[in-house]
Amino acid sequence: MKHVVFVDGQEGTTGLRIHEYLALRADVEVLSIDPERRKDAAERARLLNAADVAFLCLPDDAAREAAALVSNPRTCLIDASTAHRTAPGWVFGLPELAPEQRSHIRAAKRISNPGCHASAFILLLRPLVDAGIVPATLPVSATSITGYSGGGKKMIEQYQRGDDPRLAAPRPYALALKHKHIPEMQQHTGLQAKPLFMPVVGNFYKGLAVTVPLHFSQMAPGHTGKDIHRTFAQRYEGERFIRVMPLSDPGTLERDGGYFDVMANNDSNRVDIFVFANDSQAILIARLDNLGKGASGAAVQAMNVHLGVDEGLGL
Numbered sequence: 001m002k003h004v005v006f007v008d009g010q011e012g013t014t015g016l017r018i019h020e021y022l023a024l025r026a027d028v029e030v031l032s033i034d035p036e037r038r039k040d041a042a043e044r045a046r047l048l049n050a051a052d053v054a055f056l057c058l059p060d061d062a063a064r065e066a067a068a069l070v071s072n073p074r075t076c077l078i079d080a081s082t083a084h085r086t087a088p089g090w091v092f093g094l095p096e097l098a099p100e101q102r103s104h105i106r107a108a109k110r111i112s113n114p115g116c117h118a119s120a121f122i123l124l125l126r127p128l129v130d131a132g133i134v135p136a137t138l139p140v141s142a143t144s145i146t147g148y149s150g151g152g153k154k155m156i157e158q159y160q161r162g163d164d165p166r167l168a169a170p171r172p173y174a175l176a177l178k179h180k181h182i183p184e185m186q187q188h189t190g191l192q193a194k195p196l197f198m199p200v201v202g203n204f205y206k207g208l209a210v211t212v213p214l215h216f217s218q219m220a221p222g223h224t225g226k227d228i229h230r231t232f233a234q235r236y237e238g239e240r241f242i243r244v245m246p247l248s249d250p251g252t253l254e255r256d257g258g259y260f261d262v263m264a265n266n267d268s269n270r271v272d273i274f275v276f277a278n279d280s281q282a283i284l285i286a287r288l289d290n291l292g293k294g295a296s297g298a299a300v301q302a303m304n305v306h307l308g309v310d311e312g313l314g315l
Helices: 013-023 043-048 060-069 102-105 118-128 147-163 180-186 225-235 250-255 291-309
Strands: 003-008 028-029 054-055 076-079 109-113 143-147 196-202 207-214 242-244 271-277 281-288
Touching: 003 013, 003 043, 013 028, 013 147, 043 060, 054 060, 054 291, 060 076, 076 196, 076 291, 102 291, 118 143, 118 180, 118 196, 118 225, 118 271, 118 281, 143 147, 143 242, 147 196, 225 242, 225 271, 225 281, 225 291, 250 271, 281 291
Parallel strands: 003 028, 003 054, 054 076, 076 109, 143 196, 242 271
Antiparallel strands: 143 207, 207 281, 271 281
């Protein structure tokens, strides 16, 4: 028997990519909406309630409205917007978050898909907070560099027109210190203070790397880069989509001359975790495809976990 799936908002970047993943699968029947009726609430409600799993690839307010249309208790919603990432009653769709997270996703009918920057940040900080290496009270800062596809259709068109010379240089943004991923970054790491976060858009299509600097003097006494690296290795042992790279990765420092390839995980659902350290400081980096594990791939992975099928099916 096939699982019935509907993508509400299939015209957007995330929705299109989810369709690409699902098109390769024989175990899924994807419901389609007539393009002329895609804003018809009654038709959307019919399809949402007919689905075993429905993806919401919509702006926040529209995602909340769509969720309110669902009355079928059998329908599982996976919301790719920011609307429900810290909302009560919604399970955070990051299977690697904690040892018990998969069981929560399996049982849930309301799953919030993590943000791209947030996924990388949380995978770096949550294990260290849980282990007591990074105090929950520590004010943490992070920088993220990402391809322009994360900005959706409007930003993609802006970059691909090629008529604005300012776009040739990296563009820091969210300088009002109110980036929409910050609440989930704080809540799902256990940090007590909001992280100080600055994302940067680069003139490349996709790829993302979040960097977190740490001073050992601010951490629990006695911990080193080796302890941080060991904690990651233990937490992510056996995780098929997370690869903990060697401490102070020689491939980056020697082969690549110390330059970091932000796009190395493109077209995959993989996250690479790096620790570069000396005697007093460390730089942590998590790298992923912002359209893969940072968006559509993560949503399909959460669907697989919920349905109880092979977690990597279609990925």
